[in-house]
Amino acid sequence: MPIYEYVVIRKDGSDGERFEVMQSIHAPPLKKHPETGVRVRRIISRPAPPKVLGSTHTKKPDLSDRRLEKLGLTKYKKTGGPGRKYEKIVGDGPDTIQRG
Numbered sequence: 001m002p003i004y005e006y007v008v009i010r011k012d013g014s015d016g017e018r019f020e021v022m023q024s025i026h027a028p029p030l031k032k033h034p035e036t037g038v039r040v041r042r043i044i045s046r047p048a049p050p051k052v053l054g055s056t057h058t059k060k061p062d063l064s065d066r067r068l069e070k071l072g073l074t075k076y077k078k079t080g081g082p083g084r085k086y087e088k089i090v091g092d093g094p095d096t097i098q099r100g
Contacts, residue, residue, distance in 0.1 A: 001022050001023060001024055001025070002022070002023065002025055003020050003021070003022050003023075004020065004021050004022075004023055004029070004042055005018060005019075005020050005042070005043050005045040006018065006019055006020070006021060006029075006030060006033075006040045006041065006042050006043065007040060007041060007043050008033060008036075008038050008039070008040050009038070009039040009040060009041060016038075018043070019033075021034065029041070029042040030042065065089055065090045066090075068090055068091065069090040069091055072091075072092075073091055074088060074090065074091025074092060074093035075088070075089040075090050075091055076088055076089065076093070076097060077089050083098065084098060084099035085097070085098050085099075086098075086099070
């Protein structure tokens with residue numbers, strides 16, 4: 001069964017919280033929230049991408065130091081000494097961090 005997305009209609013007519021409901025494709029759209037009874041309307045949302053069955057090839061994410069820094073992330077590496085100390089490899093964070 002498909003999952004439909006709904007939005008609560010506030011008293012002033014604006015959109016409120018969104019929620020999802022699994023319904024038969026033949027079921028009419030909900031007019032009220034199933035738990036609270038507040039007015040709702042079904043909204044059009046982007047479908048999930050199709051899954052490729054039987055595929056074993058997946059592209060690994062680019063986690064290179066250059067890519068992480070370009071994305072504004074900081075990468076740390078655990079040092080070999082005692083304790084829980086980490087040294088910065090790339091990024092804008094502090095040079096070292098200590099886990100408590």
